[in-house]
Structures are given as C-alpha cells and as structure tokens.
Amino acid sequence: MNTCILVTYFDLDSLSEAKGLCDSAQYKIVHVINQKYLQHAKFGLSEGVISEIKEIIQKAKPSVVVFDEILKPSQNYNLASELKIEILDRESLILEIFESRARSTESQMQVKLAQLRYEMSRAKEKVRLTRMGEQPGFMGIGKFEVDVYYNDIKNRMSSVKSKLQKAGKQRELHRQSRKRIGFNTVSIAGYTSAGKTTLFNSLTGERKEKSAKLFTTLTTTTRKFKLEKEWVLVSDTVGFISKLPAYLIEAFRSTLEELTFTDVVLVIIDATDTSSKLKSKFSNCMKTLIELGVQRDKIIFVFNKTEKMNEGEIIHKMEELELDNNKKCVAISAVTKKNFDTLKEIIRENIGEHKRIINKNSGME
Ligand SMILES: Nc1nc2c(ncn2[C@@H]2O[C@H](COP(=O)(O)OP(=O)(O)OP(=O)(O)O)[C@@H](O)[C@H]2O)c(=O)[nH]1
Ligand SMILES: [Mg+2]
Structure with a gap:
C-alpha cells in the first residue's frame, strides 16, 4: 500500500x-x-x-x-x-x-476532462515560466516543444468534450422520453457519505455500492419507486465536498444538471455530524446547488442517520441550519426506514406543488 x-x-x-x-x-x-x-x-x-x-x-x-x-x-x-x-x-x-472509482464510460470521460483541465492549468504556468526564462524548458524540453505540449492538451480536451457532449445529448433524449411518458422525477443530492445511495437502495430495492469511503458513487443511476399508487423516477448522484475543484464540477456538469430538471431534489444531511461540520457541509452543498442552478423551492431537506438520536438532538441540529420550522424538512434513517412515510408524503406534496407552478407559468391553470 x-x-x-x-x-x-x-x-x-x-x-x-x-x-x-x-x-x-x-x-x-x-x-x-x-x-x-x-x-x-x-x-x-x-x-x-x-x-x-x-x-x-x-x-x-x-x-x-x-x-x-x-x-x-x-x-x-x-x-x-x-x-x-x-x-x-x-x-x-x-x-x-x-479516477480510481470511475466505472461508467461517461464518468471516466468526465474524470479525464478534469485531469486535462488540471494539467492545462499547470501547463499554463510552466509555459509562462519558460517564456520568462525562469525555467529553462521543462521535462527536458524547450520553448517550441512547450507549445506543442500545450496544444496537445488542448486537442485532447476538445476530443473528450465532444464525446461528453454526445453523451449529454443521449441523456437529454432519455429525459424527454421520460417526460413524454409522464414520470415524475426525484434526485438525491448532498455531501459525500451523507447516505444518498443507502436511501436510494432503500427506496428502490437496488443494491448499489455504499460505503463509509468518500466518493463511492460517481455515476448517476436512475430507478423507479412507488409513491403510493404512482411510479416515480429517483436518481442517485455524485456527492459534494468542500473545495471541490471547479473543473470537477464543470466536468460532471452534464450529470449534475439532472438536478435542475427534476421535480424534487432531496438534499441529504448527515445529522450525526458535529455542529461545525454540519454547518460547513450544508453551506457547501447549498452553494454548489445554487451554482448549478437548482431552484431552492424544489429542495426537501432530509436529515439522515437519525435512528439513534432523540427528538431533542434532532431539533437542535435542525435549528443549527435554521430548518426547524421548515415544512420541507424531515428526519429519517435510510437504514431502518424511519419516517419513510413522512418523507414520501412530503415528496408527493412537493411534486404536486411543482407541477402546479409549471402549469401556472405555462398558462395551463
Ligand atoms: N447509522 C446510519 N448509517 C447510515 C445511514 N445511511 C447511510 N449510512 C452509512 O453512511 C455511509 C455512507 O453511505 P452511502 O450511502 O455510501 O453515502 P453516499 O452519500 O452515497 O456517499 P458517496 O456516494 O460517497 O457520495 C455508509 O457507511 C452507510 O452505511 C443511516 O440512516 N444510519
Ligand atoms: Mg453514493
């Protein structure tokens, strides 16, 4: 090791x-x-x-x-x-x-793009130093080769980008066909290791990999689950982390964009975190969601891992995030399925509300 x-x-x-x-x-x-x-x-x-x-x-x-x-x-x-x-x-x-966790072709390409961006930012600096004569060439190569190297990264980047665009178009087609069929959609988002996949598995009966390690999930998976009488599509997504490099978000934008198209976004919060961790992770999640263009009124806040906490502790954690009086906030356990009925009830109400807003905006109501 x-x-x-x-x-x-x-x-x-x-x-x-x-x-x-x-x-x-x-x-x-x-x-x-x-x-x-x-x-x-x-x-x-x-x-x-x-x-x-x-x-x-x-x-x-x-x-x-x-x-x-x-x-x-x-x-x-x-x-x-x-x-x-x-x-x-x-x-x-x-x-x-x-890189070590990317399984699907799309996530591998996304990681590749992020690596190239990383290399590019380094290459820019090296080119600058070489031009200023501060670094006598790098990797044993001179000025001319530096330009060749730089252009090579640029070309590889545009090739990966165009492949990713194709994958993005495919995703768009899937999204449109789901819309035609009339499925409502829910996405699960949040800080890495908050329990998103555990919740996804519990809702859908799936067995996707979950683990205490960070960034277990890199590929968005979508499955259906039953919300009373109707089937709803739910997607599990890649987790966030503080100081996540902007180019990683950029590279994963096409998959994370799913969050802007769904009817409801569940933001999973690890309620067992210390107050300081809870607050910093939460502000990081909200910042990332806003950057991605997710509307706040679509969000349901889900405090997870609460099976061993008492009511007082849970309310205290909600107060810390100023969510204690928020109707779109629920304390669950993805493992024991505690409060799943309430969670489903809130999802149902929010899907209804979202549909009413869309209809109103499009003049159908
Ligand atoms: N006690 C308890 N542990 C949980 C609960 N939900 C998830 N966990 C644990 O939290 C850890 C992370 O769970 P995951 O479901 O992999 O988390 P994730 O948000 O999908 O993480 P990434 O995919 O890495 O972003 C695992 O060790 C789970 O067993 C819960 O309700 N209660
Ligand atoms: Mg996961």
Missing part, C-alpha cells in the same frame, strides 16, 4: 475529512502535520516546517506528501523540488479518488 505524510489543519473536522480522503485514495498515513495556516506564498508552508518534514521523510520514507489545500502550480513545484518527493494537493488527491 502507498504511504503518505498528511499536512492538514488543526481542527478535528478538517483532520477527519483529510484522513477520509487519504483512506479513499488508499494511502496509509504514516505521519500527520497540523498547521493553522497552509497558504504561505512560496511553499504553502512556513520554511521552519519544511525542515521538520524533511526529517520525517528521511525516517518514514512515504510515497507522497498529501497537502490538504489547493496549491498553485508554482507552490507545488517549489515544494516538490525542496522536499524531493511527489506532492498531492487536495485537488489532485480528489482527482486520484475519482
């Missing part, structure tokens, strides 16, 4: 999430370095810490150093040259996880 030294923040929430990311990427952590600040100009770290890490590298001989922040290409370059080891910043770590 690959090993790493993890450089992260002091607070327990950041630490546990960073550990989760290392675990999902299959790196065994041999040493943790906690810092208050990871945005120093040259290395991301202060120079004092650099010599500390050098000593640890000598002793522990890790495969990589995981840096739990987004590093600029120049910082990554400086740090790698100074420590003489590969540096994985938060973006590339998440990319590695996505």
